[in-house]
Amino acid sequence: MGDKPLLKPPGKWIVGGAILVALTTAAVGIARVAQLQPGEEASAEGQQASETGGRLVTALGRVEPEGEIIKIGAPAGERILRMLVQDGQEVKQGQAIAYLESYPEQLAERDLAKSQLQEAKALLASEQQLGQVQVQEAQTRQAQVSQPKAEQMRAQAATVERLKAELTLAQKDYQRFQYLQERGAISAKELDDRALALRSRQEELNNAAATFAQLRQQLQTDFANATTQVDMARAGTIKSQVQTQVASRIRELEVANARLARTIIAAPQNGQILKVLLREGEAVPLGGSQGGSDGDPTIVEMGNTSRMVVVAEVYETDIRHVKVGQSAMVTSPAFDGELYGVVKQVGLRIGKNDVLDTDPAANTDSRVIEVKIGLANGSPVAQLTNLQVDVVIRPQG
Structure with a gap:
Protein backbone atom coordinates (compact mmCIF):
# COMPACT_ATOMS: atom_id res chain seq x y z
CA MET A 1 0.00 0.00 0.00
CA GLY A 2 2.79 2.42 0.86
CA ASP A 3 4.50 1.69 -2.52
CA LYS A 4 1.51 2.68 -4.76
CA PRO A 5 2.10 6.42 -4.70
CA LEU A 6 5.58 5.82 -6.12
CA LEU A 7 4.05 4.39 -9.37
CA LYS A 8 1.84 7.47 -10.26
CA PRO A 9 4.48 9.92 -11.55
CA PRO A 10 5.80 7.56 -14.27
CA GLY A 11 2.22 7.15 -15.56
CA LYS A 12 1.72 10.90 -15.87
CA TRP A 13 4.98 11.30 -17.78
CA ILE A 14 4.01 8.53 -20.19
CA VAL A 15 0.62 10.15 -20.94
CA GLY A 16 2.19 13.60 -21.41
CA GLY A 17 4.82 12.20 -23.74
CA ALA A 18 2.21 10.45 -25.81
CA ILE A 19 0.23 13.69 -26.25
CA LEU A 20 3.37 15.59 -27.26
CA VAL A 21 4.24 12.96 -29.87
CA ALA A 22 0.72 13.09 -31.26
CA LEU A 23 0.77 16.89 -31.60
CA THR A 24 4.18 16.81 -33.25
CA THR A 25 3.00 14.20 -35.73
CA ALA A 26 -0.08 16.26 -36.59
CA ALA A 27 1.99 19.41 -37.12
CA VAL A 28 4.41 17.56 -39.38
CA GLY A 29 1.47 16.17 -41.34
CA ILE A 30 -0.04 19.61 -41.88
CA ALA A 31 3.31 21.03 -42.97
CA ARG A 32 3.75 18.08 -45.29
CA VAL A 33 0.42 18.80 -46.99
CA ALA A 34 1.56 22.35 -47.75
CA GLN A 35 4.75 21.08 -49.47
CA LEU A 36 3.37 18.29 -51.62
CA GLN A 37 4.98 17.56 -54.97
CA PRO A 38 3.04 16.12 -57.93
CA GLY A 39 4.46 12.67 -57.28
CA GLU A 40 3.10 12.68 -53.74
CA GLU A 41 -0.46 13.47 -54.81
CA ALA A 42 -1.74 9.91 -54.69
CA SER A 43 -0.45 9.23 -51.19
CA ALA A 44 -1.70 12.55 -49.81
CA GLU A 45 -5.14 12.64 -51.38
CA GLY A 46 -6.67 10.59 -48.62
CA GLN A 47 -5.23 12.91 -45.98
CA GLN A 48 -6.62 16.02 -47.76
CA ALA A 49 -10.15 14.76 -48.39
CA SER A 50 -12.81 17.03 -46.94
CA GLU A 51 -16.27 16.19 -45.81
CA THR A 52 -17.66 17.50 -49.13
CA GLY A 53 -15.37 15.31 -51.20
CA GLY A 54 -12.99 18.16 -52.27
CA ARG A 55 -9.32 18.49 -51.44
CA LEU A 56 -6.76 21.13 -50.68
CA VAL A 57 -4.61 22.20 -53.62
CA THR A 58 -1.19 23.64 -52.92
CA ALA A 59 0.88 25.60 -55.40
CA LEU A 60 3.59 28.16 -55.77
CA GLY A 61 2.56 31.54 -57.08
CA ARG A 62 3.67 35.07 -57.80
CA VAL A 63 2.21 38.45 -56.89
CA GLU A 64 1.38 40.90 -59.65
CA PRO A 65 -0.91 43.89 -60.23
CA GLU A 66 -4.43 43.26 -61.42
CA GLY A 67 -4.39 43.40 -65.20
CA GLU A 68 -0.85 42.01 -65.22
CA ILE A 69 2.39 43.92 -65.63
CA ILE A 70 2.26 46.38 -68.53
CA LYS A 71 5.46 46.62 -70.54
CA ILE A 72 5.75 50.05 -72.17
CA GLY A 73 8.00 50.15 -75.22
CA ALA A 74 9.55 52.67 -77.59
CA PRO A 75 10.80 52.54 -81.22
CA ALA A 76 14.05 50.63 -81.52
CA GLY A 77 17.15 52.75 -82.04
CA GLU A 78 15.74 55.86 -80.34
CA ARG A 79 17.53 57.34 -77.36
CA ILE A 80 15.91 58.46 -74.14
CA LEU A 81 16.16 62.26 -73.93
CA ARG A 82 14.36 62.62 -70.60
CA MET A 83 12.98 60.01 -68.24
CA LEU A 84 10.19 61.68 -66.29
CA VAL A 85 9.37 58.91 -63.79
CA GLN A 86 11.12 56.72 -61.26
CA ASP A 87 10.46 53.39 -59.61
CA GLY A 88 7.39 53.44 -57.39
CA GLN A 89 5.94 56.66 -58.82
CA GLU A 90 2.17 56.87 -59.32
CA VAL A 91 1.08 57.97 -62.81
CA LYS A 92 -2.20 58.87 -64.47
CA GLN A 93 -3.47 57.69 -67.84
CA GLY A 94 -1.93 59.82 -70.60
CA GLN A 95 0.81 61.23 -68.36
CA ALA A 96 4.18 61.60 -70.09
CA ILE A 97 6.69 58.99 -68.94
CA ALA A 98 9.64 59.78 -71.20
CA TYR A 99 10.72 62.02 -74.09
CA LEU A 100 12.72 60.47 -76.93
CA GLU A 101 15.76 62.10 -78.51
CA SER A 102 13.76 63.21 -81.57
CA TYR A 103 11.28 65.10 -79.39
CA PRO A 104 12.84 68.62 -79.79
CA GLU A 105 13.01 68.29 -83.57
CA GLN A 106 9.43 67.07 -83.85
CA ARG A 249 -1.99 73.47 -93.35
CA ILE A 250 -4.48 71.72 -91.07
CA ARG A 251 -3.45 68.34 -92.48
CA GLU A 252 0.23 69.23 -92.08
CA LEU A 253 -0.37 70.14 -88.44
CA GLU A 254 -2.18 66.84 -87.86
CA VAL A 255 0.80 64.94 -89.28
CA ALA A 256 3.22 66.99 -87.17
CA ASN A 257 1.18 66.30 -84.03
CA ALA A 258 1.17 62.57 -84.79
CA ARG A 259 4.95 62.54 -85.24
CA LEU A 260 5.42 64.51 -82.05
CA ALA A 261 3.16 62.12 -80.14
CA ARG A 262 5.40 59.21 -81.16
CA THR A 263 8.31 60.88 -79.35
CA ILE A 264 6.35 61.10 -76.09
CA ILE A 265 5.96 57.84 -74.17
CA ALA A 266 2.76 58.09 -72.11
CA ALA A 267 1.08 55.92 -69.48
CA PRO A 268 -1.71 53.81 -71.02
CA GLN A 269 -3.63 53.72 -67.73
CA ASN A 270 -3.53 54.78 -64.10
CA GLY A 271 -0.99 52.83 -62.09
CA GLN A 272 2.46 52.69 -60.54
CA ILE A 273 5.88 52.51 -62.17
CA LEU A 274 7.33 49.15 -61.16
CA LYS A 275 10.71 49.41 -62.85
CA VAL A 276 12.52 51.88 -65.11
CA LEU A 277 14.65 49.85 -67.50
CA LEU A 278 16.39 52.64 -69.46
CA ARG A 279 17.99 55.87 -68.31
CA GLU A 280 18.49 59.21 -70.04
CA GLY A 281 20.93 58.96 -72.93
CA GLU A 282 20.56 55.21 -73.34
CA ALA A 283 19.45 53.81 -76.69
CA VAL A 284 16.38 51.66 -76.99
CA PRO A 285 17.69 48.18 -77.85
CA LEU A 286 16.43 45.86 -80.56
CA GLY A 287 14.48 43.69 -78.11
CA GLY A 288 16.59 41.44 -75.96
CA SER A 289 16.91 40.78 -72.27
CA GLN A 290 14.63 43.57 -71.16
CA GLY A 291 11.57 41.77 -72.38
CA GLY A 292 10.61 43.92 -75.33
CA SER A 293 9.84 42.59 -78.79
CA ASP A 294 11.94 43.53 -81.83
CA GLY A 295 11.28 47.13 -82.84
CA ASP A 296 9.40 47.94 -79.64
CA PRO A 297 11.42 46.89 -76.56
CA THR A 298 10.31 47.66 -73.05
CA ILE A 299 11.66 50.78 -71.35
CA VAL A 300 9.29 50.89 -68.36
CA GLU A 301 7.14 48.37 -66.51
CA MET A 302 4.01 49.53 -64.71
CA GLY A 303 0.87 48.10 -63.19
CA ASN A 304 -2.25 48.87 -61.20
CA THR A 305 -0.90 48.15 -57.73
CA SER A 306 -4.06 49.45 -56.06
CA ARG A 307 -5.45 45.95 -56.66
CA MET A 308 -3.06 43.02 -56.42
CA VAL A 309 -3.62 39.43 -57.47
CA VAL A 310 -1.76 36.17 -57.04
CA VAL A 311 -1.09 33.96 -60.05
CA ALA A 312 -0.83 30.40 -58.73
CA GLU A 313 0.82 27.74 -60.89
CA VAL A 314 -1.33 24.66 -60.27
CA TYR A 315 -0.10 21.26 -61.44
CA GLU A 316 -2.11 19.88 -64.34
CA THR A 317 -3.03 16.86 -62.22
CA ASP A 318 -4.58 19.13 -59.56
CA ILE A 319 -6.46 21.55 -61.79
CA ARG A 320 -9.63 19.45 -61.74
CA HIS A 321 -9.98 20.34 -58.06
CA VAL A 322 -9.88 24.11 -58.71
CA LYS A 323 -13.02 26.10 -59.55
CA VAL A 324 -13.83 29.79 -59.77
CA GLY A 325 -15.14 31.02 -56.42
CA GLN A 326 -12.99 28.81 -54.19
CA SER A 327 -11.24 30.51 -51.29
CA ALA A 328 -7.47 30.61 -51.09
CA MET A 329 -4.81 31.38 -48.51
CA VAL A 330 -1.48 32.99 -49.43
CA THR A 331 1.65 33.01 -47.27
CA SER A 332 5.26 34.11 -47.62
CA PRO A 333 8.20 34.93 -45.34
CA ALA A 334 8.09 38.44 -46.85
CA PHE A 335 4.99 39.43 -44.86
CA ASP A 336 3.40 38.51 -41.57
CA GLY A 337 0.35 36.30 -41.31
CA GLU A 338 -1.78 35.16 -44.20
CA LEU A 339 -3.59 36.83 -47.08
CA TYR A 340 -6.94 35.54 -48.25
CA GLY A 341 -8.65 35.69 -51.58
CA VAL A 342 -10.96 34.01 -54.07
CA VAL A 343 -10.22 32.20 -57.33
CA LYS A 344 -11.23 34.62 -60.09
CA GLN A 345 -9.99 32.84 -63.19
CA VAL A 346 -8.70 29.41 -64.16
CA GLY A 347 -6.35 29.39 -67.14
CA LEU A 348 -7.05 27.52 -70.35
CA ARG A 349 -3.48 26.69 -71.37
CA ILE A 350 -0.92 24.32 -69.88
CA GLY A 351 2.64 25.61 -69.74
CA LYS A 352 5.95 25.28 -67.92
CA ASN A 353 6.23 26.60 -64.39
CA ASP A 354 7.80 30.06 -64.07
CA VAL A 355 7.95 30.16 -60.26
CA LEU A 356 10.78 27.90 -59.07
CA ASP A 357 10.80 26.20 -55.68
CA THR A 358 13.80 26.88 -53.45
CA ASP A 359 13.98 23.14 -52.72
CA PRO A 360 16.81 21.76 -54.91
CA ALA A 361 14.93 18.45 -55.16
CA ALA A 362 11.78 20.13 -56.51
CA ASN A 363 10.60 19.52 -60.06
CA THR A 364 11.66 22.54 -62.15
CA ASP A 365 10.02 21.43 -65.38
CA SER A 366 6.44 20.85 -64.29
CA ARG A 367 3.37 21.32 -66.43
CA VAL A 368 1.10 23.86 -64.78
CA ILE A 369 -1.99 25.97 -65.36
CA GLU A 370 -2.15 29.55 -64.11
CA VAL A 371 -4.96 30.31 -61.65
CA LYS A 372 -5.66 33.95 -60.84
CA ILE A 373 -6.64 34.74 -57.24
CA GLY A 374 -8.07 38.11 -56.27
CA LEU A 375 -6.86 39.23 -52.85
CA ALA A 376 -9.29 40.70 -50.33
CA ASN A 377 -6.52 42.96 -49.06
CA GLY A 378 -3.52 43.35 -51.33
CA SER A 379 -1.90 46.27 -49.53
CA PRO A 380 0.77 44.12 -47.75
CA VAL A 381 2.12 43.07 -51.17
CA ALA A 382 1.39 46.25 -53.15
CA GLN A 383 5.13 46.96 -53.38
CA LEU A 384 6.16 43.32 -53.88
CA THR A 385 5.38 42.56 -57.52
CA ASN A 386 6.70 39.14 -58.60
CA LEU A 387 7.05 38.02 -54.96
CA GLN A 388 7.03 34.21 -54.72
CA VAL A 389 4.27 32.97 -52.42
CA ASP A 390 2.79 29.70 -51.22
CA VAL A 391 -0.87 29.17 -52.09
CA VAL A 392 -3.43 26.82 -50.58
CA ILE A 393 -6.74 26.61 -52.44
CA ARG A 394 -9.50 25.27 -50.25
CA PRO A 395 -12.29 22.98 -51.46
CA GLN A 396 -15.77 24.38 -51.92
CA GLY A 397 -18.45 23.62 -49.37
Missing part, protein backbone atom coordinates in the same frame (compact mmCIF):
# COMPACT_ATOMS: atom_id res chain seq x y z
CA LEU A 107 8.29 69.77 -81.43
CA ALA A 108 9.91 72.44 -83.62
CA GLU A 109 8.24 71.01 -86.72
CA ARG A 110 4.90 70.96 -84.92
CA ASP A 111 5.33 74.60 -83.85
CA LEU A 112 6.25 75.59 -87.42
CA ALA A 113 3.18 73.84 -88.82
CA LYS A 114 1.06 75.53 -86.15
CA SER A 115 2.38 79.02 -87.03
CA GLN A 116 1.90 78.39 -90.76
CA LEU A 117 -1.69 77.40 -90.09
CA GLN A 118 -2.25 80.57 -88.06
CA GLU A 119 -0.82 82.68 -90.90
CA ALA A 120 -3.04 80.95 -93.45
CA LYS A 121 -6.10 81.48 -91.25
CA ALA A 122 -5.26 85.18 -90.83
CA LEU A 123 -4.86 85.56 -94.60
CA LEU A 124 -8.14 83.75 -95.14
CA ALA A 125 -9.91 86.03 -92.66
CA SER A 126 -8.54 89.08 -94.51
CA GLU A 127 -9.62 87.64 -97.84
CA GLN A 128 -13.07 86.83 -96.53
CA GLN A 129 -13.41 90.36 -95.20
CA LEU A 130 -12.46 91.71 -98.62
CA GLY A 131 -14.95 89.33 -100.18
CA GLN A 132 -17.69 90.64 -97.92
CA VAL A 133 -16.87 94.17 -99.07
CA GLN A 134 -17.10 93.03 -102.69
CA VAL A 135 -20.44 91.39 -101.98
CA GLN A 136 -21.74 94.59 -100.42
CA GLU A 137 -20.52 96.60 -103.41
CA ALA A 138 -22.27 94.22 -105.78
CA GLN A 139 -25.45 94.47 -103.74
CA THR A 140 -25.18 98.26 -103.85
CA ARG A 141 -24.80 98.18 -107.65
CA GLN A 142 -27.76 95.86 -107.79
CA ALA A 143 -29.85 98.36 -105.84
CA GLN A 144 -28.56 101.24 -107.95
CA VAL A 145 -29.52 99.40 -111.10
CA SER A 146 -32.99 98.38 -110.01
CA GLN A 147 -34.16 101.52 -108.22
CA PRO A 148 -33.93 104.08 -111.13
CA LYS A 149 -35.35 101.62 -113.62
CA ALA A 150 -38.20 100.84 -111.28
CA GLU A 151 -38.98 104.56 -110.94
CA GLN A 152 -38.91 104.98 -114.73
CA MET A 153 -41.23 102.04 -115.11
CA ARG A 154 -43.68 103.48 -112.61
CA ALA A 155 -43.65 106.82 -114.45
CA GLN A 156 -44.06 105.13 -117.82
CA ALA A 157 -46.90 103.00 -116.49
CA ALA A 158 -48.67 106.19 -115.39
CA THR A 159 -48.16 107.64 -118.89
CA VAL A 160 -49.65 104.52 -120.44
CA GLU A 161 -52.69 104.75 -118.18
CA ARG A 162 -53.11 108.46 -118.99
CA LEU A 163 -52.92 107.82 -122.72
CA LYS A 164 -55.45 105.01 -122.39
CA ALA A 165 -57.86 107.45 -120.78
CA GLU A 166 -57.21 110.07 -123.47
CA LEU A 167 -57.72 107.44 -126.18
CA THR A 168 -61.06 106.51 -124.65
CA LEU A 169 -62.15 110.18 -124.70
CA ALA A 170 -60.94 110.58 -128.29
CA GLN A 171 -62.95 107.53 -129.32
CA LYS A 172 -66.08 108.94 -127.70
CA ASP A 173 -65.53 112.37 -129.39
CA TYR A 174 -65.08 110.72 -132.77
CA GLN A 175 -68.24 108.66 -132.32
CA ARG A 176 -70.21 111.77 -131.29
CA PHE A 177 -68.90 113.84 -134.22
CA GLN A 178 -69.59 110.96 -136.58
CA TYR A 179 -73.23 110.95 -135.41
CA LEU A 180 -73.50 114.73 -135.93
CA GLN A 181 -71.88 114.60 -139.37
CA GLU A 182 -74.35 111.93 -140.49
CA ARG A 183 -77.17 114.34 -139.64
CA GLY A 184 -75.48 117.27 -141.30
CA ALA A 185 -74.82 119.15 -138.11
CA ILE A 186 -71.06 119.42 -138.75
CA SER A 187 -68.81 119.38 -141.73
CA ALA A 188 -66.75 116.44 -142.96
CA LYS A 189 -63.55 118.35 -142.12
CA GLU A 190 -64.47 118.53 -138.42
CA LEU A 191 -65.02 114.76 -138.41
CA ASP A 192 -61.64 114.24 -140.07
CA ASP A 193 -59.99 116.35 -137.36
CA ARG A 194 -61.50 114.10 -134.70
CA ALA A 195 -60.33 110.99 -136.56
CA LEU A 196 -56.81 112.40 -136.73
CA ALA A 197 -56.85 113.14 -133.01
CA LEU A 198 -58.00 109.56 -132.34
CA ARG A 199 -55.17 108.07 -134.40
CA SER A 200 -52.67 110.35 -132.68
CA ARG A 201 -53.80 109.19 -129.25
CA GLN A 202 -53.56 105.56 -130.37
CA GLU A 203 -49.99 106.02 -131.61
CA GLU A 204 -48.98 107.78 -128.41
CA LEU A 205 -50.42 104.91 -126.39
CA ASN A 206 -48.63 102.33 -128.53
CA ASN A 207 -45.32 104.16 -128.16
CA ALA A 208 -45.75 104.51 -124.40
CA ALA A 209 -46.57 100.81 -124.05
CA ALA A 210 -43.50 99.88 -126.11
CA THR A 211 -41.29 102.12 -123.97
CA PHE A 212 -42.70 100.50 -120.83
CA ALA A 213 -41.91 97.01 -122.20
CA GLN A 214 -38.35 98.07 -123.03
CA LEU A 215 -37.84 99.51 -119.55
CA ARG A 216 -39.12 96.30 -117.99
CA GLN A 217 -36.83 94.15 -120.14
CA GLN A 218 -33.84 96.36 -119.40
CA LEU A 219 -34.58 96.26 -115.68
CA GLN A 220 -34.76 92.45 -115.72
CA THR A 221 -31.49 92.21 -117.65
CA ASP A 222 -29.63 94.68 -115.45
CA PHE A 223 -30.97 93.08 -112.28
CA ALA A 224 -29.92 89.63 -113.48
CA ASN A 225 -26.40 90.90 -114.23
CA ALA A 226 -26.14 92.59 -110.84
CA THR A 227 -27.40 89.42 -109.14
CA THR A 228 -24.75 87.40 -110.97
CA GLN A 229 -22.07 89.77 -109.71
CA VAL A 230 -23.36 89.37 -106.15
CA ASP A 231 -23.34 85.58 -106.49
CA MET A 232 -19.82 85.61 -107.90
CA ALA A 233 -18.61 87.78 -105.04
CA ARG A 234 -20.21 85.44 -102.52
CA ALA A 235 -18.72 82.39 -104.23
CA GLY A 236 -15.30 84.01 -104.01
CA THR A 237 -15.62 84.26 -100.24
CA ILE A 238 -16.75 80.62 -99.92
CA LYS A 239 -13.97 78.95 -101.88
CA SER A 240 -10.60 80.45 -102.59
CA GLN A 241 -7.00 79.43 -103.00
CA VAL A 242 -6.23 80.61 -99.49
CA GLN A 243 -9.02 78.43 -98.12
CA THR A 244 -7.47 75.44 -99.86
CA GLN A 245 -4.14 76.41 -98.33
CA VAL A 246 -5.71 76.48 -94.86
CA ALA A 247 -7.04 72.95 -95.35
CA SER A 248 -3.57 71.81 -96.40
